[in-house]
Amino acid sequence: MIEVKGLVKLYGSKRAVDGVTFTVKRGEILGFLGPNGAGKSTTMKMITGFLQPTAGTAVVDGHDVTQDPVAVKRRIGYLPESAPAYGEMTVEEFLSFIAETRGFRSPEARTTQVNRAIGLTHLDPVRRQTIETLSKGYKQRVGFAQALLHDPPVLVLDEPTDGLDPNQKNEVRALIKNMATEKAVILSTHILEEVEAICTRVIIISQGRVVVDETPAKFQARQPGARLDAIFRSLTQSDV
Amino acid sequence: MSQITPLFKREFLGYFRSPVGYVFLAVFLMASVILAFFVGGFFRSNTASLETLFNFYPWLFLFLIPAAGMRLWSEEKRTGTIELLFTLPVTTLQAVLGKYLAAWAFLALAIVLSFPMAITVAYLGDPDWGVLIAGYVGSILMAGSYLGVCSLTSAVTKNQVISFVISLLACLILLFLGLSVFNNALSSVMPTWAVDLLANFSFSTHFAAFTKGIIDPKDVIYFLSLSGFTLFLNVVVLER
Numbered sequence: 001m002i003e004v005k006g007l008v009k010l011y012g013s014k015r016a017v018d019g020v021t022f023t024v025k026r027g028e029i030l031g032f033l034g035p036n037g038a039g040k041s042t043t044m045k046m047i048t049g050f051l052q053p054t055a056g057t058a059v060v061d062g063h064d065v066t067q068d069p070v071a072v073k074r075r076i077g078y079l080p081e082s083a084p085a086y087g088e089m090t091v092e093e094f095l096s097f098i099a100e101t102r103g104f105r106s107p108e109a110r111t112t113q114v115n116r117a118i119g120l121t122h123l124d125p126v127r128r129q130t131i132e133t134l135s136k137g138y139k140q141r142v143g144f145a146q147a148l149l150h151d152p153p154v155l156v157l158d159e160p161t162d163g164l165d166p167n168q169k170n171e172v173r174a175l176i177k178n179m180a181t182e183k184a185v186i187l188s189t190h191i192l193e194e195v196e197a198i199c200t201r202v203i204i205i206s207q208g209r210v211v212v213d214e215t216p217a218k219f220q221a222r223q224p225g226a227r228l229d230a231i232f233r234s235l236t237q238s239d240v
Numbered sequence: 241m242s243q244i245t246p247l248f249k250r251e252f253l254g255y256f257r258s259p260v261g262y263v264f265l266a267v268f269l270m271a272s273v274i275l276a277f278f279v280g281g282f283f284r285s286n287t288a289s290l291e292t293l294f295n296f297y298p299w300l301f302l303f304l305i306p307a308a309g310m311r312l313w314s315e316e317k318r319t320g321t322i323e324l325l326f327t328l329p330v331t332t333l334q335a336v337l338g339k340y341l342a343a344w345a346f347l348a349l350a351i352v353l354s355f356p357m358a359i360t361v362a363y364l365g366d367p368d369w370g371v372l373i374a375g376y377v378g379s380i381l382m383a384g385s386y387l388g389v390c391s392l393t394s395a396v397t398k399n400q401v402i403s404f405v406i407s408l409l410a411c412l413i414l415l416f417l418g419l420s421v422f423n424n425a426l427s428s429v430m431p432t433w434a435v436d437l438l439a440n441f442s443f444s445t446h447f448a449a450f451t452k453g454i455i456d457p458k459d460v461i462y463f464l465s466l467s468g469f470t471l472f473l474n475v476v477v478l479e480r
Contacts, residue, residue: 048327052479074329084320086250088257100246101328130257146324 001026001184002047002154006056009042009208016042018208019056024184024201026153029176031199031216032188035236039208040188041081044156047186048078060154074103077152081159083143087132091123091142094131095149102150117145120175136163144172148179155179157187161194173198192228196220206236243330247338248345255346260311268304268350272296276357288365293357294375294451298415298444301386306407308347309390310400312339313478317398332475340391340471347383351376371453378450381463382443386411388470395477411443418442 002024009017017039024030034040045051047058049069057064063071085094095117099110118127121141126134131142140163147155160176161169176185177198189195195202195216202219204212212219212235223231255261272293276282280292316322325335361367390407397403416422417438427435439445446459 045323050323050326070329070331073327076327078327080320080323080327082320084324086254086321087319088254089250097246097250098328100249101243101330103329105242 001028001061002186003059004043004047004056005058007043007046007053007058008055009039009046009051010054015208017046017053020205020208020210021056022203022210022213024186026184027181028201029180029185029187029199031195031202032186032205033190033192033195033202033232034188034205038205038236040205041158043205044078044158044186044188048076048156049073074150075152076154076156077147077150078155079143079147079157079160082162083140085131085139085142085146088130090128090130091118091134091145092127094142095145098146098149104150113149117149120148121145122171137165137168140164141168141172153183155183155185155187157185159189160187161189161191169194192232196228204232204235211235243334244338244341247330247335248342251339251342252345254342261346264304264308264346265350265353268300269353271300271304272354273357275300288361288367290354290357290361290367290372290375291451293354294379294447297351297379297382298447301383302408302411302415305347305383305386306390306393306404306411309343309387309407310394310403312343312391313395313474314398314400314403318400332478336391336471336474336478340387340467340474343391344380344384344387347387348380351379351383368453374450374453374455377455378447378459381450381460382447385414385443385463385466385470388467388474389414392470392474392477395474414441415443418444418446 004020004022007017007020008015020039020043022030032040032044042051046053047060047065049065049072053066057066058072059065060072061075063075065072086097089097092114095114096110099113104110104113118124121144123138123141123145126138131139134142140160144157144160147157155176157176161172164172173194176187179185187199199216202212202214202216203210219231220228255264275296276290276293280296282292285292313322316325326332330338358367358372361372389410393406393410394400394403396406419442423435423439426438446462449456449459
């Protein structure tokens with residue numbers, strides 16, 4: 001579903017992403033881990049077509065992002081870090097705008113999609129509020145609703161549980177897990193337990209390179225009995 | 241083309257979702273009326289025309305259009321919504337056109353809302369409607385060119401103040417190139433043909449004919465090509 005082939009991103013002379021390669025199949029939930037500044041977000045931005053890679057490419061559902069970015073964008077639901085949204089719009093207006101650009105042209109089709117996304121993310125109590133007045137948890141869910149709206153085959157989620165309380169975190173995890181059977185999901189996170197809870201595979205990225213690509217069980221087996229963050233620290237120490 | 245519609249709608253309605261639009265319209269109309277009546281001598285001119293209004297437009301636009309245009313892209317960059325916008329299935333050109341056309345339509349609305357002045361003139365005298373309409377056409381075309389410059393400068397920075405100041409400066413140069421005071425000063429250091437060439441790039445040179453009721457194709461082409469060129473640069477800057 002997602003094939004990432006030797007992605008490189010240079011910022012000046014700094015190699016933010018340095019030859020990242022991996023694939024994600026349908027039904028997989030890939031946990032993307034790494035210290036801040038390791039290149040997680042940059043990699044995701046290149047997969048979604050927001051940033052041009054310096055070298056390499058990503059192929060999503062058969063479409064090359066450097067050749068046909070619009071086709072790739074149609075197939076991806078993307079939640080950017082900190083869930084940006086047009087604050088002066090109400091939740092309903094905002095999701096309706098997203099639905100329209102996602103190709104749901106008739107008002108009925110739009111309403112159906114918007115209601116579905118609002119139902120999935122439990123936004124009903126705030127649907128007529130402007131986004132700028134919402135709490136962080138609600139804002140995050142608006143971003144999540146926006147990513148799910150067109151029921152995309154591929155989900156790219158940059159820290160989807162950031163800013164949520166423990167109950168909401170569990171809810172979002174359950175939602176991702178339920179949907180993942182027919183989707184390919186990439187999610188980045190700082191919470192190692194999250195990887196254990198929902199991911200079928202884990203990739204650790206450090207200084208722009210993939211240092212680990214295996215199942216969570218194998219990852220734990222590297223140091224049996226140790227806490228995940230201890231293993232994580234020993235693998236990414238060079239970044240600190 | 242169809243992808244431009246939702247972007248246009250969101251941007252245009254966005255002016256009325258916050259006080260920005262109303263404040264802009266109020267200030268624009270108040271300033272134009274004050275300039276026309278008190279500075280321009282609307283009644284003293286003793287002619288049934290809006291020349292006293294239109295003559296101030298190049299100066300009014302100089303301050304107000306950068307104020308309207310500065311947020312176009314810098315706001316998207318500052319709030320991070322640009323990441324959302326460019327991971328929707330739209331091309332950079334569609335996004336640039338959608339936003340530009342919406343802002344232009346908003347400015348056209350501001351200009352057209354001065355129609356009570358035209359009615360006043362028609363009540364007091366017998367104006368030449370052809371001249372009035374030519375004045376409005378010219379004003380709207382010139383507003384488009386100012387806006388093109390402002391849209392471009394706002395794509396360069398995420399700081400709205402910097403965006404405003406650069407727009408103002410760029411528009412000031414384009415306006416001054418046509419003023420005789422400025423040209424006389426220039427002709428002491430430059431050959432006449434060079435001064436004439438520079439004067440040809442000025443807003444004021446091309447706007448003057450419209451206020452006299454002449455819609456000259458070369459003036460129309462000047463404004464449209466200036467807008468087109470700045471929008472082309474706008475796309476280049478955003479794709480960089």
